Amino acid sequence: MKNHLAISELLDFTKKNTFTFFDKNKGINKLNSFQFIKKMWSAAIAQNLGVSLWREPNTDNLQLVIDLSQKTKLVESDLEELPTGFLMHKFEKEFDIDSKNNNSKAYFLEAHLYFDSSNDFIVENIPSKDKTQNKQEFEELNQTKKQFFQKLKELQNKKEGKTSYFYPKNIPTATTKEAYNKAVDKAIKAMQNEEFLKVVISRNKFIDLDKKSFDALEAYQKLEQTYKTAFVSLVSIPLVGTWMCATPELLVSQDKNGIFRTMALAGTQSGKDVKELKNALWRQKEIEEQALVSRYIINNCFKKIRLREYEEIGPKTVRAGNLLHLRTEFLVDTKQERFPQLATVMLELLHPTSAVCGMPKEITTQFILENENYDRGFYAGYLGGINFKNGSSLYVQLRCMQLLENQAILYAGGGITADSDTETEWKETEMKCQTIESVVFE
Numbered sequence: 001m002k003n004h005l006a007i008s009e010l011l012d013f014t015k016k017n018t019f020t021f022f023d024k025n026k027g028i029n030k031l032n033s034f035q036f037i038k039k040m041w042s043a044a045i046a047q048n049l050g051v052s053l054w055r056e057p058n059t060d061n062l063q064l065v066i067d068l069s070q071k072t073k074l075v076e077s078d079l080e081e082l083p084t085g086f087l088m089h090k091f092e093k094e095f096d097i098d099s100k101n102n103n104s105k106a107y108f109l110e111a112h113l114y115f116d117s118s119n120d121f122i123v124e125n126i127p128s129k130d131k132t133q134n135k136q137e138f139e140e141l142n143q144t145k146k147q148f149f150q151k152l153k154e155l156q157n158k159k160e161g162k163t164s165y166f167y168p169k170n171i172p173t174a175t176t177k178e179a180y181n182k183a184v185d186k187a188i189k190a191m192q193n194e195e196f197l198k199v200v201i202s203r204n205k206f207i208d209l210d211k212k213s214f215d216a217l218e219a220y221q222k223l224e225q226t227y228k229t230a231f232v233s234l235v236s237i238p239l240v241g242t243w244m245c246a247t248p249e250l251l252v253s254q255d256k257n258g259i260f261r262t263m264a265l266a267g268t269q270s271g272k273d274v275k276e277l278k279n280a281l282w283r284q285k286e287i288e289e290q291a292l293v294s295r296y297i298i299n300n301c302f303k304k305i306r307l308r309e310y311e312e313i314g315p316k317t318v319r320a321g322n323l324l325h326l327r328t329e330f331l332v333d334t335k336q337e338r339f340p341q342l343a344t345v346m347l348e349l350l351h352p353t354s355a356v357c358g359m360p361k362e363i364t365t366q367f368i369l370e371n372e373n374y375d376r377g378f379y380a381g382y383l384g385g386i387n388f389k390n391g392s393s394l395y396v397q398l399r400c401m402q403l404l405e406n407q408a409i410l411y412a413g414g415g416i417t418a419d420s421d422t423e424t425e426w427k428e429t430e431m432k433c434q435t436i437e438s439v440v441f442e
């Protein structure tokens, strides 16, 4: 079906800061909006701009943010201070030596341009002259915006090529099964000696990209359509790289009504032979592993900040693609509790949770850094849109891959306890890699 965006419509300013781009009479449909997203994505990458595309769990809306600043921004994850945008934090805490305080930093894309596929306009959100650092910055943003739309016009009627994205020059180190086994065996011994209670050991998996058949946005679309209950995202930042995920794990969210949410998600089994969730059986190991994550939220977070009123739902069995997990949800009414900054406070206390790191946190973080022998990068970090009309939602980057020029790197791990079996744990990481592999590469 023909539905090209006429340039005249693209530049038809109807309201301040918004403009229509689809034929008003024909309306908008999802296919069209995906085609349009492809054009916007390509124009952003061609202009060296950071771009993020995501879809919240159980919704249909694709959301896209483009940061026009041409700078890679590292910020503190302070939801009270930051403008609308998209945040992506590594597993490891990253510090800025020039900064006065010692808070960990996240990469941030400001929503200078924001598109939501349920709307027929783009929201333009360039701070006013007095809000930008200086006049020059304001002019640069507007200049880049102009160039971006110029590029978009150019791409308008061009046949779509392969989706481009940013990738690092250096190829990260690959893990081996031997190295993984060694780390798991060492962890099991340490826990038998009662050095700690639980640790998550992970690995990566390289896949050669068949450049003829692989397309990043098509891969994204397949994931998005397959995993409706997941948070599905594709983020590309200059000098940082490109990451895609379909994760089942919410880290923190706070909606427009001030309802805060987090979850304890842990314990894994294959969901292939379990038709009804209520029939799922769990072993002591998984029950304890998940309870540990729940207890951390209550004892080390809620109690620490003297928060007494919260709702706890679960643990329940949930399906995440080919897998089942145990999940307990926690809800807090931040308005009633007069605690508007709860999400920011919890983010600092939670990350990295024992679902991706371990218990106790400090010693297991150290164990991971010393024994995994590879860089997790953004795997097991967190990411998501913040300060939108509906609030902020940050997820744990799991069931994910990083895109390089000619390869993809999948990442997966699992909770190890004193009762773990090394081979079973390896198989669990294979199953977790399948979430993306089975949809994108088979």
Ligand SMILES: C=C(O[C@@H]1C=C(C(=O)O)C=C[C@H]1O)C(=O)O
Binding pocket: 200, 202, 249, 265, 266, 267, 268, 325, 355, 356, 398, 399, 411, 412, 413, 414, 415, 416, 432
């Ligand atoms: C660490 C991962 O997943 C986490 C670990 C789980 C487990 O140990 O059972 C389950 C869900 C996630 O919280 C991963 O997907 O790589």
